[in-house]
Amino acid sequence: MKKTADILCIGSVLWDVIGRSASVMRQGSDVPGRITRLPGGVAMNIAMTLARFGLTPALLTAIGRDAEGDELLAACAARGMITDTIYRSDDLPTDRYMAVEGANGLIAAIADAHSLEAAGAKILRPLTDGTLPAPYAGLVALDGNLTLDLLAEIATGSALAQADLRVAPASPGKAERLTPFLNNNRGTLYVNCEEAGLLCQTSFATAPQAAAALLERGAARVLVTNGGDDAAEGDAEGGVIHATPPQVLVTRVTGAGDTFMAAHIAAESRGANRHAALAQALEAAAIYVSGDTPN
Numbered sequence: 001m002k003k004t005a006d007i008l009c010i011g012s013v014l015w016d017v018i019g020r021s022a023s024v025m026r027q028g029s030d031v032p033g034r035i036t037r038l039p040g041g042v043a044m045n046i047a048m049t050l051a052r053f054g055l056t057p058a059l060l061t062a063i064g065r066d067a068e069g070d071e072l073l074a075a076c077a078a079r080g081m082i083t084d085t086i087y088r089s090d091d092l093p094t095d096r097y098m099a100v101e102g103a104n105g106l107i108a109a110i111a112d113a114h115s116l117e118a119a120g121a122k123i124l125r126p127l128t129d130g131t132l133p134a135p136y137a138g139l140v141a142l143d144g145n146l147t148l149d150l151l152a153e154i155a156t157g158s159a160l161a162q163a164d165l166r167v168a169p170a171s172p173g174k175a176e177r178l179t180p181f182l183n184n185n186r187g188t189l190y191v192n193c194e195e196a197g198l199l200c201q202t203s204f205a206t207a208p209q210a211a212a213a214l215l216e217r218g219a220a221r222v223l224v225t226n227g228g229d230d231a232a233e234g235d236a237e238g239g240v241i242h243a244t245p246p247q248v249l250v251t252r253v254t255g256a257g258d259t260f261m262a263a264h265i266a267a268e269s270r271g272a273n274r275h276a277a278l279a280q281a282l283e284a285a286a287i288y289v290s291g292d293t294p295n
């Protein structure tokens with residue numbers, strides 16, 4: 001039986017190549033370590049986490065028709081995701097992200113999402129070619145790896161005008177690409193305090209302050225996290241609410257934001273109200289950062 005998608009994940013699905021060393025590293029270091037390759041890209045990370053919360057994501061992305069692409073597609077299918085919505089390109093290679101991590105944290109990373117950017121609006125074809133119900137009125141998780149032009153088209157166009165859009169930035173360097181969602185009062189933005197500051201060209205001391213400022217600048221709805229400090233949720237009608245993350249022993253933080261977002265979406269899809277959804281997202285993120293769940 002063909003599965004129906006609970007949510008569309010639109011954005012980067014690529015291979016992460018991560019070099020890790022136990023040494024403290026600086027520019028120019030050449031040290032022994034391990035190099036691993038694993039599925040990544042923000043849309044894929046969100047899809048993997050949504051799948052852990054029991055949802056079935058369909059992926060809208062560009063993957064090359066190369067050996068790396070075939071392997072990546074198989075990795076998506078193995079996780080129960082719907083892959084026949086993926087645009088396979090004959091001439092564009094499968095995208096890659098490369099990071100180097102030392103004992104002192106992330107040293108540097110390069111995201112090569114050129115194929116996704118070059119594919120442009122082709123990744124959205126399933127929304128209009130009969131593959132998906134049109135207009136699509138369900139949940140959508142969208143990442144900020146798409147070009148500013150395509151993100152603006154999604155924020156203002158008809159293809160996703162009825163959708164429940166949940167938008168995450170791809171990296172601090174791409175945070176400003178979410179501006180069309182602020183300017184057009186569209187979607188729910190999931191950002192941390194730093195990204196909220198970048199979007200508003202300022203800095204915020206607390207998540208409730210950041211949430212209020214994003215709403216003031218035109219956001220329809222926002223979720224703002226701030227590490228171990230209070231997270232906030234707000235929309236124009238209901239105002240801003242906030243809650244404190246459970247205190248846990250932190251063993252990992254990379255991926256905490258994706259876990260928060262996926263758990264929040266999953267809670268709301270089960271019918272949780274805003275207070276319960278925020279609490280459940282914080283609970284799931286706490287379990288994640290404490291290291292009690294698999295990657």
Ligand SMILES: Nc1ncnc2c1ncn2[C@@H]1O[C@H](COP(=O)(O)OP(=O)(O)OP(=O)(O)O)[C@@H](O)[C@H]1O
Nearest residue numbers: 192225226227228231245253254255256257282285
């Ligand atoms: N030090 C911490 N103590 C307790 N909970 C934490 C801590 N760091 C993160 N969390 C939990 O994870 C959520 C998201 O964390 P954070 O605000 O750091 O997101 P992020 O910067 O987007 O994460 P990522 O590292 O994935 O980019 C927080 O709201 C909180 O629930």
Ligand SMILES: O=c1[nH]cc([C@@H]2O[C@H](CO)[C@@H](O)[C@H]2O)c(=O)[nH]1
Nearest residue numbers: 012016040041042097111170171
């Ligand atoms: O510009 C980007 N930077 C990082 C990511 C992804 O985020 C994760 C690291 O934070 C990693 O999976 C990478 O692929 C991306 O998709 N685009």
